[in-house]
Amino acid sequence: MKAIRVAIFLAAAAVIGLGFLGLNVLEKDPGMAFLLGSLTLGGGILISGLFSLKMPWHGIIAAGVLALLGFGRGVLNIPGFAEFLSGNRDRGIAPVLEAGVALACVFLLLAVHRRWSRERLRRVMEEE
DSSP states (O other): HHHHHHHHHHHHHHHHHHHHHHHHHHHHHHHHHHHHHHHHHHHHHHHHHHHHHHHHHHHHHHHHHHHHHHHHHHHHHHHHHHHHHHTTTTTTTHHHHHHHHHHHHHHHHHHHHHHHHHHHHHHHHHOO
């Protein structure tokens, strides 16, 4: 149970950290918008991690749902990342930061899925 909590807190720290990095490297308005989004997503994941301390599965599943939402939003940014890789730098480094947030979310989503699968298997074995 500790490993998934560590993953939740690390993902929250990564998302929030990328938001502050975006504030520093992007222009003023896009940087503030990116920071606001990352504080919202990262703060939600952080709160889910705090919930997991008292009610483990409530917090873990909530973090998984938020990671799914963050990854879903990150998938929409794939065309911008492809343009960035092809040399179009109109948005600065924002597509790379958005891809970083999506990666943090997908890693957290996979960790939550793996932990839930193990728990489900444990419950099935316990019933037998």
